[in-house]
Amino acid sequence: MTNLTINGRSLASDSPPDTPLLWVLREELRLTGTRFGCGLGVCGACTVHIDGQAVRSCQVKVGQVGAGAITTIEGLHPSNAHPVQQAWIEIQVPQCGYCQSGQIMQAAALLAHNPSPSTTEIQDAMNGNLCRCATYPRIAGAVKRAAQMMKEKKHV
């Protein structure tokens, strides 16, 4: 049994400690917004936050999380209105949508650490997140828009 803090709630997992966090989140705890893409940490679809840092949940064993606070897409904002989420809708980013939870979590972590990223910084931070529909131009645009919204509203 592993105790986890996910989206502010205490949850327990019965999975063996070497189980990738991804599968615990998705299949055991049914927080399915976190997606499985590659299992190798090279696509970013499974990105979640642990203590505010963007991590690939397929590369983290559930036993390694310890007291770390996990945030998934479901817990990014209480009413799904994080500036990144708002910007994603405003700019109409998603196509098939499968990678977008990971993109959004990656972008939210970037902006939490760097509220005014340059174009190059956005490219660097988002480059590990694959989008096969190639919504990249809109992703980059939405990150900038979210940064602007955060400045205007001074929240999150």
Place this chain on the structure above:
Amino acid sequence: MSDELLPNAGRRSFLVRSTTLAGAGFLSIALPPALGIGDAQAAMAATPAYTPSIWFTITPDGVTTMHIVKAEMGQHIGTAFAQIIAEELEVPWDKVRLDMPLESAANFGIYGLAYTVNSGSVTTEFDRLSRAGALGRMALVEAGAKLLGAKLDKCYASAGRVIDRASKRSIGYGEILQKVKLEKSFAYPADFRSVKLKDRKDYKVIGKSVPALDIPAKTNGSAKYAMDVFLPNMAYGALAIPRTRHASKVLSVDDSAAKGIPGYLKSVVIPDHMNKCMGWVVALAETYPAALAASKALKIETDAGPYGSLSLDDIKADFVALMNKPEEGANWVLEGDVEKSMSGADKTLAVEYSSDMICHAFMEPINCTVMQAADGSWHVHVGTQSTSFARMTLTAYLSMVLGKKQEELSVFVHQYLVGGGFGGKQDYDDVLAAAYCAHVLGRPVKFIQSRESQFAVSHPRTPTLHRLKAGIKDGKLAAMSHDMVSGWMGPRFAVGKKFNNGTDWLQLDSWDDKKQDIDQWSVGGSDHWYHVPNHRVRAWNSDRTTWAIQASALRTVSNSYNMFVVESFMDEAAHAAGRDPLEFRLSMLNGKGGNRGIPNTGHPPGTKSDYYLDQIWISLPWPTDKSWPEYESGTVGGALRLANCLRVAARKSGWGSKKLPKNTGMGLAVSSAEERQSPTWVAGVAEVTVDTTTGAYKINKLTIAMDMGIAINPDNVKAQIMGSALWGAGQVLSERLDFENGLLKQSNFHEYKPVRQVDVPEFDIELIESGRHPMGVGEPASTIVAPAVANAIFAATGARVRHLPITPAAVLEALKALKA
């Protein structure tokens, strides 16, 4: 495959609603949680809803739910369809919802073939969705007029209300349904044909960039893909990577190591009755990680089969051998006298092109969950491009596995959002494997391809080899011949060439008297819209390749390699003729002969047959059903529309005028994907800078102009153009698959490389909203990038690379060849 695939007159009579039909259809409608923004099912049960045709239902709460049979896989097709219907139906956009009908034998009879392919959804459905919306509006106006006590001819509908011009009073659609039960039905197809549609200048919803209805759920984790399905008591299945891509045979399975994995249940050899899962062993366990670990722990003894030592080099040797037998090639295009014209030419140019395999690599690996219900019926939960084919294929398979008649089997397919399709989610091997496992285990099974197994059993685009020859006379392209060999995907899809009624499916006869088979999906694109008086395209099928790699359709299908070849070659021909590539192209995009496009009836003058019209649409019922009101062909205007796109793109890019830095060049390309009879006109200019010391190059900017007729949702059209253009960029920059000893080699995204954020160039996109019939926009722009980039590399450096992808090494080699 059976006659069931084809439209038949009997089914058509169901197309228009009746009360009983609406009830029957809806009781079994699957509400995908991601799309089901309202609970239409509950609303339906409680109130007398109105379903004037199969495409939508209006409930007394004033909500209109559009029933979307096409796969929602990134193109926002539900939103586009809803816009088309809402326009004529006059319903307010904020009261529009979407759902996806369940696939079953009964619903197939109602909704027809559920198949999303060929960039054809809007093209084929626009007309009848418009008519269905208009008919629904007419019925509501009639009922509303009665309730208002108004004269029918004084009433009109707007924003979900029927308004009496005389009294200025109005009543909402919802109120109408609360007060009366609507029974109005329409004669098919007569009413559909005669209904008066809006003047396109009066459109309010079509042409407006309304936000896509499926997007909010895709930003908060609530969007539901098949991967997110949970059924009580389900087990998990993971595929052990087979010895070869196809046709290996399992001799024995030793699972002693797997037995040590907690949760391991058993391993199952999948019977290969349909040659789809040959050599497949699935490990079953209580959790997916356990199933995956077990799949890797199995010791499987196999007979590698006929392709066990086959590699890409062997395939290339096959290609050359085939092409050296001209008499076996089938003519796809045959105009004028190519040989005679070549011999009289001032100058000839002969070159060879080729392309590597690539695969779809959608972000959502293939997965499905299958259960057999207590009543014996089978339920498949999957995100697929064709729920209909999934059901038919599984029904056929189960009948063989279980020794039952197909009629005794009841199979339902529940559709979900598709996490990327690109032509790769139309094989149903996963469904068969999961169903067989569910049968053996007596429990529901959720089958998930790991990324590694997904690559191993992917359905790649065939490698290709092309030989082209140009005959230049008086500075003009007098003759062009294009020989091509590839693995044809058509034969793999259509088991047995003809249907019982004698119609072809995908495979067409050649243009000459030889009547050889041709797979349209392997040669399309080579039949370009340039006026070349003597033109021949000849094709060979490398059957061994088709089966060994399990060749399939990949976004724009054969256009994805043929446009690279044709458009690179046009540049070469222009230079050989000593002309500017833009001016050279425009001179041939003159709309002459068969390139003028077709009116609704008849066929282009100068063509031998009604070939253009007789190619079969994947969607029903046009044009095989002559009783259907024919809609405007996308070819109207012909090559002149393509020339227009080219002019716009060239001018916007600064072609011929913009000062470019050293080693930077511009390249042009045009395309008319997807098929000759369904062109979306698109032209593009790539601006590329080459590092001549390493051969590496960067796409700085893509300027794209597209004439898609009506842009249903311009903002989304732009998104689709950008996404597909970047897909095209991946094909030229970095994507390739290797094949070695019967196996596809790349295993994950560290080896197979789609474009990423850093590869994104500047975009300048121009929509040419010509107002003609709307054509597909999800794929065509992907075809112009590779040739435009190849031509830009040439313009920048003089290096011509004739192979896809264009690697830095190949650029360096071409640069060295220049110096030598």
